[in-house]
Amino acid sequence: MSMPFSANARSQVIGIDAGATLCKLAYIHGKMIATHTIPSGDFARIRDYIAARAPVRTVAAGGGAVALAADLPELEIDVAREFEAWALGAPVLARRDGIDLPERYLLVSLGTGTSILRIEQGRSAPIRVGGCALGGGTLLGLGELLLGTKSFQELVACSLRGDRSRVDLLVGDIYGGADTPLPRELNASSFAKLSSREPHDLAHALMGMIGENVALLCGQLIRAQNLAGALYCGSTLTDNPVLRQVLQAVAELQGQRAWFLELGAFCGAVGAAVMAADRCDERGE
Numbered sequence: 001m002s003m004p005f006s007a008n009a010r011s012q013v014i015g016i017d018a019g020a021t022l023c024k025l026a027y028i029h030g031k032m033i034a035t036h037t038i039p040s041g042d043f044a045r046i047r048d049y050i051a052a053r054a055p056v057r058t059v060a061a062g063g064g065a066v067a068l069a070a071d072l073p074e075l076e077i078d079v080a081r082e083f084e085a086w087a088l089g090a091p092v093l094a095r096r097d098g099i100d101l102p103e104r105y106l107l108v109s110l111g112t113g114t115s116i117l118r119i120e121q122g123r124s125a126p127i128r129v130g131g132c133a134l135g136g137g138t139l140l141g142l143g144e145l146l147l148g149t150k151s152f153q154e155l156v157a158c159s160l161r162g163d164r165s166r167v168d169l170l171v172g173d174i175y176g177g178a179d180t181p182l183p184r185e186l187n188a189s190s191f192a193k194l195s196s197r198e199p200h201d202l203a204h205a206l207m208g209m210i211g212e213n214v215a216l217l218c219g220q221l222i223r224a225q226n227l228a229g230a231l232y233c234g235s236t237l238t239d240n241p242v243l244r245q246v247l248q249a250v251a252e253l254q255g256q257r258a259w260f261l262e263l264g265a266f267c268g269a270v271g272a273a274v275m276a277a278d279r280c281d282e283r284g285e
Contacts, residue, residue, distance in 0.1 A: 015273025162204025
């Protein structure tokens, strides 16, 4: 997939976000960025992708960046800080999507787990303010244990047909016909009802459990630090409307804003490409 790039990059460069499961690549050529995904362990395909494009400079960020650079020394891959790459990639993708970002906001990366950064326009570096061990890895693991699903796409497709209210215990279930202090449809306890054990209902409940906990944590940080809202990115949200809906609903319940990047999975890769382009400009390459 290609998209316009607003910076004045003179050289062909590649940015890489080397995650635990997926390696996301962003290739800048002129004023366009092309994105691509390769499994993190498939070094041969990654090498072929980079070699075929012959970039002037390649920058990698993410947990697997050091190993990638060491295993492909002939490609001369520079290693950059992951959080800084996200912070640079987010506004590029936000502009592409027509999102007008505020001066201060949370940048939330839902990958294998979840990391949360505070972004302040004009600040030299982002600040990590939180995170949790819930994310796409959790969904994959519990999906295989509970449903036997082998792929993330299969789990997402299953969740689209589900009804988590048959699995989760709602506030209305606890109070019966009595008045409730909270909305009746609000989840009181994930997986505490289990009136259904159908795979699609369980998958829907899994998305709800992850989304609600991440969004509630973000909501607490937004209030505590007086921020405008949260910008969500990361591969866990790719083609995953159920998870997006949960994050959006919890944000609205708390009176907060939530934004989603169409190509949020490539936030770190695009940021690494921006770094590569900037280094080319600095050195006149």
